Amino acid sequence: xxxxxxxxxxxxVERHRRxxxxxxFRITGxxxxxxxxxxxxxxxxYLHLEQFExxxxxxTWLNRILVNCALDHLRARRRRPDLHDPQPISDVxxxxxxxxxxxxxxxxxxxxxxxxxxxxxxxxxLERVTFALRHFEGCSIDDIxxxxxxxxxxAKQHIFRAVRKIRVVxxxxxxxx
Amino acid sequence: MSHLSDDDLVLHYYxxxxxxxxxxxxxxxxxxxxARAYAxxxxxLDAVTPPEFVEPADDALAIRQLIRDRLSGQPAPLxxxxxxxxxxxxxxxxVWLVPLVYPWSLQTLVSSARWxxxxxxxxxxxxxxxxxxxxGPCVAVFALNRMVADRGARTSTRLLVAGALIAAISPALFLxxxxxxxxxxxxxxxxxxYGAIVMGAVxxxxxxxxxxxxxxxxxxxxxxxxxxxxxxVLGHVVNQALAxxxxxxxxxxxxxMRVASHQPVLYVVIVAAVAIQIATGAAMGMKNVRAGAVARxxxxxxxxxxxxxxxxxxxSGLFVSQPQxxxxxxxxxxxxxxxxxxxxxxxxxFLLLGVAAFLFHVGVYARLAALAYLAEASVRRLSYAGALVxxxxxxxxxxxxxxxxxxx
Numbered sequence: 001x002x003x004x005x006x007x008x009x010x011x012x013v014e015r016h017r018r019x020x021x022x023x024x025f026r027i028t029g030x031x032x033x034x035x036x037x038x039x040x041x042x043x044x045x046y047l048h049l050e051q052f053e054x055x056x057x058x059x060t061w062l063n064r065i066l067v068n069c070a071l072d073h074l075r076a077r078r079r080r081p082d083l084h085d086p087q088p089i090s091d092v093x094x095x096x097x098x099x100x101x102x103x104x105x106x107x108x109x110x111x112x113x114x115x116x117x118x119x120x121x122x123x124x125x126l127e128r129v130t131f132a133l134r135h136f137e138g139c140s141i142d143d144i145x146x147x148x149x150x151x152x153x154x155a156k157q158h159i160f161r162a163v164r165k166i167r168v169v170x171x172x173x174x175x176x177x
Numbered sequence: 178m179s180h181l182s183d184d185d186l187v188l189h190y191y192x193x194x195x196x197x198x199x200x201x202x203x204x205x206x207x208x209x210x211x212a213r214a215y216a217x218x219x220x221x222l223d224a225v226t227p228p229e230f231v232e233p234a235d236d237a238l239a240i241r242q243l244i245r246d247r248l249s250g251q252p253a254p255l256x257x258x259x260x261x262x263x264x265x266x267x268x269x270x271x272v273w274l275v276p277l278v279y280p281w282s283l284q285t286l287v288s289s290a291r292w293x294x295x296x297x298x299x300x301x302x303x304x305x306x307x308x309x310x311x312x313g314p315c316v317a318v319f320a321l322n323r324m325v326a327d328r329g330a331r332t333s334t335r336l337l338v339a340g341a342l343i344a345a346i347s348p349a350l351f352l353x354x355x356x357x358x359x360x361x362x363x364x365x366x367x368x369x370x371y372g373a374i375v376m377g378a379v380x381x382x383x384x385x386x387x388x389x390x391x392x393x394x395x396x397x398x399x400x401x402x403x404x405x406x407x408x409x410v411l412g413h414v415v416n417q418a419l420a421x422x423x424x425x426x427x428x429x430x431x432x433x434m435r436v437a438s439h440q441p442v443l444y445v446v447i448v449a450a451v452a453i454q455i456a457t458g459a460a461m462g463m464k465n466v467r468a469g470a471v472a473r474x475x476x477x478x479x480x481x482x483x484x485x486x487x488x489x490x491x492x493s494g495l496f497v498s499q500p501q502x503x504x505x506x507x508x509x510x511x512x513x514x515x516x517x518x519x520x521x522x523x524x525x526x527f528l529l530l531g532v533a534a535f536l537f538h539v540g541v542y543a544r545l546a547a548l549a550y551l552a553e554a555s556v557r558r559l560s561y562a563g564a565l566v567x568x569x570x571x572x573x574x575x576x577x578x579x580x581x582x583x584x585x
Contacts (some may be wrong), residue, residue: 031231163222
């Protein structure tokens with residue numbers, strides 16, 4: 001492979017980069033990690049171009065690589081908690097935010113956002129990834145199991161546990177308000 | 178219809194309850210309690226909306242540079258210390274160092290065990306050298322955890338994986354190479370061992386097939402053959418642990434097991450199960466190996482060791498003229514000390530790691546399977562209990578192999 005190949009590859013993935021970056025952001029919860037995950041996944045994709053089957057969709061293939069890179073990244077981040085300083089997931093509770101900058105509502109929203117970030121950070125990497133794919137991306141449990149490379153039941157249980165963690169934090173927050 | 182569980186409600190929220198969706202919906206309309214619970218869940222999950230679309234950072238230049246650096250094999254500029262630690266060089270050197278110095282660990286083990294028999298002060302030293310002799314698989318797991326996920330595209334990654342493999346199976350491979358050398362009367366000493374290591378290193382220089390298939394059918398066949406083999410191996414492990422309690426009981430059980438395993442049908446079943454385990458394990462082996470996935474890497478490394486262990490244990494009689502091959506344990510108990518001679522000492526890490534690899538391989542699989550059905554906290558508690566039982570079994574077997582028995 002030469003420089004020309006790299007340029008062609010980059011132009012091919014360019015149209016998917018926005019989608020990949022946002023998927024990574026939704027999974028990892030912060031822009032810095034999302035950037036690293038996208039870079040790692042595109043590097044991996046380029047190194048394994050020969051594994052890309054022509055009948056497959058490029059975005060689906062890139063999606064699978066990115067999800068596994070994000071998993072690796074979350075696992076590594078978990079082993080180095082001192083480096084883990086994610087920004088809160090922005091606007092995860094848009095529904096409670098008013099369009100007018102009402103200070104009280106903004107404060108409530110910021111607090112709620114912090115609670116969700118906290119809940120997401122208590123999730124294991126697999127719980128976080130499966131939940132993000134199911135809840136934010138709307139992927140079916142079967143697709144998630146295939147993408148992550150785990151069993152259907154295992155994927156289901158990871159989502160259940162993630163939802164439980166979200167509920168514990170948010171419902172406690174709601175009842176305390 | 179009985180009340181819907183929390184998990185049923187989650188499945189219904191995501192429309193993942195399959196054919197039960199209509200029954201669940203009908204139940205929610207008729208049951209106030211479940212409807213209330215569902216409304217609460219929906220309110221919570223509705224609040225967790227996706228983060229707003231973010232414009233990607235303009236890092237096309239960085240990606241281009243990353244790919245070029247990787248293709249030219251030049252690591253990003255780093256300090257020497259970080260290069261050795263974060264890069265591959267240090268880890269690759271470490272995995273190849275383990276098999277290179279493995280013969281010395283055995284010699285040191287025998288010497289320190291002799292000193293320990295003369296003076297109890299040397300017991301910790303004997304324990305340390307035993308840990309050194311058994312360190313290969315731990316180093317392999319550590320190395321795989323730091324592996325760059327390129328599935329063997331780079332020579333350094335292949336060197337790392339091949340080194341990790343040889344480090345992991347060093348005790349079994351060393352025993353095998355020694356036996357072959359003896360049976361062929363090669364009289365080349367340790368050079369046969371270094372020759373085997375060089376062959377492994379040369380194999381790493383060629384590109385490997387980069388498709389690691391892992392269909393569900395493979396996993397299924399792997400699990401079924403594992404079940405057959407587990408019965409056979411468990412019998413051996415229990416018997417080996419029994420040697421610590423009573424030598425006569427051990428000898429009787431060994432006699433029964435030997436008669437049973439020498440039945441042609443049973444022998445064929447065991448050999449077939451071993452062959453299937455190794456073939457399906459090799460097909461799936463590298464799929465889940467990746468940086469940071471400690472459990473998966475532990476599963477792979479214990480699988481490698483088990484494959485080498487079973488190959489030598491079960492097939493040694495077929496291709497190596499070694500009359501003692503199947504009776505190493507018997508020799509150990511009869512001599513009441515595996516550390517009596519350097520040659521017998523080579524069997525100690527081989528057997529101990531065989532037991533540990535079996536327990537780890539089954540234990541990690543059980544843990545991953547349990548995660549699909551039980552809460553993480555329960556699985557963690559069960560894992561601790563399993564680790565305690567496993568450690569007790571390994572120590573008991575170790576004591577028996579050291580020639581310590583409650584009843585002789």
